[in-house]
Amino acid sequence: TQRLGISAGPTVWSEFGRLAMENPSIANLGQGFPDWLPPQFAIDALVEGATDVAHRSPHQYTRTAGHPSLVKELAGRYSRHLHREVDPFKEVAISVGASQALYLALQTLIKPGDEVILFEPFFDLYVNQIKLAGGTPKFVPLTFKPYDDSPDVITGGEWVLDPENLEKAITDKTRAIILNSPHNPTGKIFTRNEMEAIADAVRNVASDDCVVLSDEVYKYIVHSPPIDEMEREEAAQFEKSEDGLKYQPAICQGHIHFASLPGMWDRTLTISSAGKTFSATGWQVGWAIGPERLMAPIHQLLPYVQFCASTVIQEALARALPKADLPYEGYSSYYEHLKAMYTRKRDLLGSALNEAGFGIPDYDKSPGGGFFIFARIGKEIADKIPKDRLMAYNAAAPGTVARQDWALCQWMAEEKGVLCIPASPFFSEDCTKDEDGNPLSDQFVRIAFCKTNDTIQKAANALKNIC
Numbered sequence: 001t002q003r004l005g006i007s008a009g010p011t012v013w014s015e016f017g018r019l020a021m022e023n024p025s026i027a028n029l030g031q032g033f034p035d036w037l038p039p040q041f042a043i044d045a046l047v048e049g050a051t052d053v054a055h056r057s058p059h060q061y062t063r064t065a066g067h068p069s070l071v072k073e074l075a076g077r078y079s080r081h082l083h084r085e086v087d088p089f090k091e092v093a094i095s096v097g098a099s100q101a102l103y104l105a106l107q108t109l110i111k112p113g114d115e116v117i118l119f120e121p122f123f124d125l126y127v128n129q130i131k132l133a134g135g136t137p138k139f140v141p142l143t144f145k146p147y148d149d150s151p152d153v154i155t156g157g158e159w160v161l162d163p164e165n166l167e168k169a170i171t172d173k174t175r176a177i178i179l180n181s182p183h184n185p186t187g188k189i190f191t192r193n194e195m196e197a198i199a200d201a202v203r204n205v206a207s208d209d210c211v212v213l214s215d216e217v218y219k220y221i222v223h224s225p226p227i228d229e230m231e232r233e234e235a236a237q238f239e240k241s242e243d244g245l246k247y248q249p250a251i252c253q254g255h256i257h258f259a260s261l262p263g264m265w266d267r268t269l270t271i272s273s274a275g276k277t278f279s280a281t282g283w284q285v286g287w288a289i290g291p292e293r294l295m296a297p298i299h300q301l302l303p304y305v306q307f308c309a310s311t312v313i314q315e316a317l318a319r320a321l322p323k324a325d326l327p328y329e330g331y332s333s334y335y336e337h338l339k340a341m342y343t344r345k346r347d348l349l350g351s352a353l354n355e356a357g358f359g360i361p362d363y364d365k366s367p368g369g370g371f372f373i374f375a376r377i378g379k380e381i382a383d384k385i386p387k388d389r390l391m392a393y394n395a396a397a398p399g400t401v402a403r404q405d406w407a408l409c410q411w412m413a414e415e416k417g418v419l420c421i422p423a424s425p426f427f428s429e430d431c432t433k434d435e436d437g438n439p440l441s442d443q444f445v446r447i448a449f450c451k452t453n454d455t456i457q458k459a460a461n462a463l464k465n466i467c
């Protein structure tokens with residue numbers, strides 16, 4: 001890893017994945033994958049796709065930049081989302097998960113010395129991917145506004161982008177800004193104003209070399225109030241337009257595609273994948289969508305990274321996507337069902353945590369998306385962490401601050417039967433400090449609710465033993 005320019009020990013996923021494996025009965029609210037099967041129509045699409053060999057076997061290599069049936073389906077959908085005609089063969093690339101699409105985007109955009117802006121906290125994968133491309137991550141902290149200023153136990157809050165912080169971070173070396181909305185780990189949905197501020201910042205970079213990588217893997221998991229006024233107006237206008245494209249408000253309601261902002265198509269690579277939407281994180285089909293000038297280098301690099309992503313799974317997804325628009329279990333579409341299900345699960349986890357005394361009274365206060373509650377550890381909980389665990393952590397990593405988030409999560413996993421993810425991997429070393437000078441990074445845990453109601457309830461019961 002030294003040769004590659006990254007420092008990489010075990011990741012939070014390998015550490016906490018190991019703890020989950022060692023104790024199969026643990027209530028696992030850790031890594032973000034659903035613990036149920038994909039919807040039946042997606043399984044059917046997989047079986048049909050795998051066995052329909054009438055035209056061309058889906059068990060052989062396909063086109064490197066993406067299986068034709070899938071790129072056509074995605075181009076059609078994004079044409080509606082982005083209000084423009086997207087070319088399936090020039091403006092779409094299929095990858096192994098969104099992770100690889102991000103990797104390809106950074107490899108093609110960044111040259112040594114370039115800077116990439118990240119909003120902190122951030123999904124941990126980005127930092128080393130930027131470094132692998134020879135770039136330097138620049139962290140722009142989101143401001144944490146707790147709902148409760150003096151929480152004893154645990155509290156939620158809003159994470160807000162201050163455009164001034166972004167402006168200050170932009171230099172003539174800024175080559176990309178990574179935006180992730182809905183956001184992992186906080187569940188934040190960037191508001192239209194915040195997105196406009198990002199668009200302004202991009203416009204202010206003199207050359208058109210600075211682009212936004214918009215990671216939208218949670219775009220269908222939105223539990224915010226209905227779409228904002230502007231989105232409604234845009235939708236109405238679009239319906240009236242004569243270019244033959246029809247806006248479908250049922251798809252993706254509540255999500256703003258950054259590339260749909262004025263002038264931003266040409267400055268954005270939109271990245272997403274099927275895993276979260278179809279409760280199939282192991283399918284590992286992801287994609288990048290963007291203007292030809294940004295996509296052509298990705299198409300050129302792809303054959304040296306993979307021959308193609310799995311043909312069978314691409315075919316399955318191409319068949320599943322249109323089925324997801326149909327009425328589903330009493331909802332107008334699968335997407336509406338998904339949104340309602342996650343809103344209920346968020347409420348179940350939120351109220352169960354409150355009942356256990358590990359509460360976040362206002363977990364549903366701000367518009368949110370994704371499937372995590374990001375909660376600040378209050379003093380009452382922090383004081384329960386056995387001191388020897390905190391000391392052991394410091395002894396293992398001398399000179400570092402007490403990572404109370406790791407100590408708390410390890411203690412809960414090893415002794416209390418419930419697994420959550422410590423938040424420090426989502427922060428930089430020099431992250432924002434609180435009023436007492438302690439880094440924010442140690443003060444949060446991420447709790448997943450993409451889990452069965454039984455698992456959520458079991459975790460809540462286990463937490464009662466802590467409080």
Ligand code: PMP
Binds near residue numbers: 032098183184215273
């Ligand atoms: N971006 C974010 C914000 C994520 O949470 C994840 C989690 N899986 C990914 C990207 C990677 O997605 P994939 O599994 O499709 O590679």
Ligand code: GLN
Binds near residue numbers: 013031033184
């Ligand atoms: N995105 C998922 C999470 O945040 C999975 C992370 C991963 O596997 N690297 O939990």
